[in-house]
Amino acid sequence: MSLRAVIVGYGSVSAVHAEALRSLPDADVVGVCDVDPERRDAAQRELAVPTASTVEDAIRRFAPDVVHVTTPHHEHEGVILTALAAGCDVLTEKPISSDLSSADRIVAAAESAQGRNGRSPRVGVCFQNRYNLSAQAMKETVDSRRFGAPLGAVATVAWHRPPEYYTSKPWRGAWSTSGGGLLINQAIHTVDLLQWIMGPVVEVRGRVGTDALGDVIEVEDTAALTLVHESGIRSVLMATNAAPTNLPVTMDIAMEHGNMRSGTELLITGDGAPDQVIKERLPSDRAKVYWGASHGELIKDFYGGFGSGKPFWIDPGEALHALRIVKAAYDGAGGFPHRAARDLDLGNPYLR
Numbered sequence: 001m002s003l004r005a006v007i008v009g010y011g012s013v014s015a016v017h018a019e020a021l022r023s024l025p026d027a028d029v030v031g032v033c034d035v036d037p038e039r040r041d042a043a044q045r046e047l048a049v050p051t052a053s054t055v056e057d058a059i060r061r062f063a064p065d066v067v068h069v070t071t072p073h074h075e076h077e078g079v080i081l082t083a084l085a086a087g088c089d090v091l092t093e094k095p096i097s098s099d100l101s102s103a104d105r106i107v108a109a110a111e112s113a114q115g116r117n118g119r120s121p122r123v124g125v126c127f128q129n130r131y132n133l134s135a136q137a138m139k140e141t142v143d144s145r146r147f148g149a150p151l152g153a154v155a156t157v158a159w160h161r162p163p164e165y166y167t168s169k170p171w172r173g174a175w176s177t178s179g180g181g182l183l184i185n186q187a188i189h190t191v192d193l194l195q196w197i198m199g200p201v202v203e204v205r206g207r208v209g210t211d212a213l214g215d216v217i218e219v220e221d222t223a224a225l226t227l228v229h230e231s232g233i234r235s236v237l238m239a240t241n242a243a244p245t246n247l248p249v250t251m252d253i254a255m256e257h258g259n260m261r262s263g264t265e266l267l268i269t270g271d272g273a274p275d276q277v278i279k280e281r282l283p284s285d286r287a288k289v290y291w292g293a294s295h296g297e298l299i300k301d302f303y304g305g306f307g308s309g310k311p312f313w314i315d316p317g318e319a320l321h322a323l324r325i326v327k328a329a330y331d332g333a334g335g336f337p338h339r340a341a342r343d344l345d346l347g348n349p350y351l352r
């Protein structure tokens with residue numbers, strides 16, 4: 001029996017979900033929901049499926065097993081709660097939501113959701129970069145302590161987002177709809193990897209500013225953060241949407257007896273062991289190179305666990321860690337909107 005998928009929000013990233021679903025033998029897109037009639041027309045044309053203008057109507061007419069949430073950040077909660085109330089599994093794009101109280105409601109709803117036939121619906125969050133071969137190898141190397149304890153990490157996200165990226169979809173540049181800019185929308189993947197691989201974050205220090213696109217957006221486009229992990233080690237993150245092009249995300253991890261450097265491939269060097277090079281998967285045509293190539297892997301894994309009764313490993317509670325770190329950075333920066341980079345305070349209440 002093929003699982004029935006509905007995509008809610010037929011914008012930029014939905015094509016990646018549709019493509020991943022096409023490659024799964026046991027899943028079909030049976031409908032699309034979008035509030036924009038032009039996007040509904042595009043879905044009908046491109047996927048040859050019926051469309052709906054509200055998630056309620058989509059669930060009633062298309063009876064999905066899984067609802068994919070690919071709407072703007074502030075529209076995640078309503079769609080997720082409606083789908084959960086109908087007993088559907090939910091796969092939502094990151095971040096869980098645009099603000100923390102909304103994210104907390106999603107976590108609570110996911111934990112208490114009742115499915116059909118006594119099956120609890122699962123909620124997965126698309127932090128697909130955890131499936132990157134380099135990320136998996138870095139996590140395994142740190143956890144195994146093969147080269148001793150980790151000493152710290154340095155990561156860079158140097159990407160290019162022109163004014164049109166924001167003017168064509170104004171929700172992306174507004175605090176009330178996106179909940180932030182570079183950090184919540186782009187660098188959150190790297191924030192998530194840092195906390196996943198290096199351990200829980202208890203303190204955030206640094207600078208957040210709108211250095212390049214101040215005439216276009218009210219949210220930030222540049223950040224330099226130092227994350228203090230529970231173990232006392234630090235990760236440094238330098239991130240910007242003001243680079244001239246989209247460069248590969250890099251991550252360096254220093255260990256007592258070795259080092260790891262990831263970019264387009266991962267190099268692991270360590271005392272007494274031959275150098276190891278792990279090539280990263282190439283993205284498909286549709287996936288933008290800088291989004292990574294692992295959406296398909298995450299989606300396959302999520303569908304593979306349908307009906308297992310077990311929560312998906314990247315559930316809302318797990319995805320909340322990265323959102324808390326991002327919000328701690330904003331809160332410490334003294335709130336938005338502001339144009340100038342400024343120092344953050346320490347001791348943030350969001351990190352618990």
Ligand SMILES: NC(=O)c1ccc[n+]([C@@H]2O[C@H](COP(=O)([O-])OP(=O)(O)OC[C@H]3O[C@@H](n4cnc5c(N)ncnc54)[C@H](O)[C@@H]3O)[C@@H](O)[C@H]2O)c1
Pocket residue numbers: 008009010011012013014033034035036039053054055069070071072073075079093094095126127128169185291
């Ligand atoms: N994981 C990744 O690498 C990755 C990459 C890009 C985007 N994203 C995430 O995907 C989500 C969507 O981003 P995007 O850039 O594709 O946005 P987009 O603006 O291109 O598309 C969003 C679509 O949702 C529709 N929409 C808005 N409210 C709706 C509602 N209530 N019901 C139904 N449809 C609604 C809009 O009309 C639009 O067509 C965001 O959460 C974003 O952070 C993730």
